[in-house]
Amino acid sequence: MPSVRTILALIASSVTVLGGALAEPTVALPATACTTGAPMTTAGYPIPYYAQATPSTGAFENGYQPEPRWAGQHLVGTYTFGVPSPVETGFAYAQFKCQYYCLNQSEGGSFFVRADSKVGSYCECYDDLMDPETFVNNNQTLIGAWNAICKEA
Template sequence: MPSLKLILNCLASGVTVFGAALPEPTAAIPATACTTGRPMTTAGYPMRYYAQATPSSDDLVNGYKPEPRWASQHLVGSYTFGVPEPVETGFAYAQFKCQYYCQNHSEGGSFFVRADSKVGSYCDCYDELMDPEIFVSNNQTLVGAWNAICKVGTRLN
């Protein structure tokens, strides 16, 4: 029977008593991208899980969108929602639906919605938060950007 000292030496050297190597430790799972913020309601539709993200520059009064390179690196899902009349209420409904669609694609992160009069609303889900500096000018004014609100006990990025 092997001594306790021999068993401890084998374990310390990364080899089990049976001679097989111990498995590598698992990599740490990155924290979910989320922010602090308060839920709000847009045209009667509750945005329970996301806080509005806005550009840092006042120069983007004619519309904005996430910077294309950033958007392509962090995109995890897209969907098109219809926009019923009146357009402002319909667009709020599309944002409301987009929050649930994006929750199914990424725990946390963000989403961006833009209206298109011919198609409806485009919903893009991202695995990272949209910082105010990532927005660039765009001629689309009916837009909405949202960052996930951290659940209680979730670490902030």
């Protein structure tokens, strides 16, 4: 039977050998999805944390939405807001509220709001940015797409 000293020596040498064979761990932090851009005000409601995201000019004459497969992969939260009258101002207010809701769902990313005359406005939060290729045709024109603006260091 080996002595305690021999066993401890064996353990110590094993740790040294294994420690030398293992690669140094690296911590990969996920990149925050954000962009440059200017905050906007819509119908008197400020959108200070997001810049407007749009498809290529004239790409969709009857409205657009995020491509469903992309949306399913990046959706991190949804909420429905009412739309008080007048509709254009109420929709602007829904976008204003949606930005704060989405700030609590994901650091960075984007959000998309679409109006529905029966229930109000649907707010969808995503963990990635929407670029012109993200959008597909949709038969709705009261919509808003927004990408997070990077915070200054």
